[in-house]
Amino acid sequence: MDTRYISYIVEIADQKNMTKAAEKLFVSQPSLSQYLSKLEQELGTPLFHRVKGELLPTPAGELYVDCARKILDMKKKLYCDIANLTNSGHINVATTASWALTMISELVPILKKRYPDTSIELLEGNLVPTEQLLAEKKIDLAFVAINSLQNIPGSGEVLGSEEILFAAPKQHPSCHALEGVSSLTADLLSQYFGSDDFILPRRDSTVNHAIQDFLKLCHINFEAVCNVNHMTTISNMVANKVGVSFIPSTCQQPNLPIRYFSLSPKIYRLSAIIYRNDRPLTNAENYLLELARNYKLFHHSHCLP
16 A cells, blocks of 8 residues: 555645655655645645745645545554554564674564564665665664664664774784773874874764764864775774774674774764654564663663673
8 A cells, every 4th residue: 555645745734844844755855846746736726835934735735634644544553453463464674783683683583483474574774775765664663873863764762872982903002002091082092093094984874973073173184094884894904904993882893903992072873773653563563672672782881891
């Protein structure tokens, strides 16, 4: 039951602004405007008019939006009732962090014991395309590393926070000079590692966003020797003395010759669940979320071993 275009009109009514509605829907503003114009031509009457800079429903628009909301509510209830009636279904799950992959591998067998007829499809990706997939209803929920839950395309909750650490090769001369030191201020990082090559995560990554304010305090020209997508690759490059970097605590590689430092003040990114809010969660989805909330990782702080 494809109700995507009906939801477009509801979002325009909610946002009272074409650009904001397009951002919420993760579609382009011209495409959304074109769809509205096409629908108004089909109906033979405008659905919105502009009043003091806002798009407000016309009388015909109010009828359309009211009916659209009822259809969307009916769809939510229908899909949820069918899934709960049969205790079967299919959950599309996305992950954007290494901790999430580890967690899912442990939780799926537990879920399957209670809901053996529920299948799971796992998608590994980055945050931006994951949000896009959630907005397009192509995934049901996602376990993500994120900087903020503001403006996500759905509902979300924080499971915990993850410290971001500074990583340098163990044989680096400054690591010997800093023997016994576990935390680096911006001044110390500048003094001991200011001339090093920096390997940074992708510019749109959660780690890169989280460390930007700290980097400004260091007064170093942080022109990365390279930007890397995967934390495993970054760890290997640090271990092979290509440069220094910033690594989330769950991505530490204790078997590699890497020295990890906390930063002062400490820097964190969030570990979170985001999920669809266009329908109620099924029993199986709720159970998976409950398992995640009680997962061992989130019952102690992510600190250095």
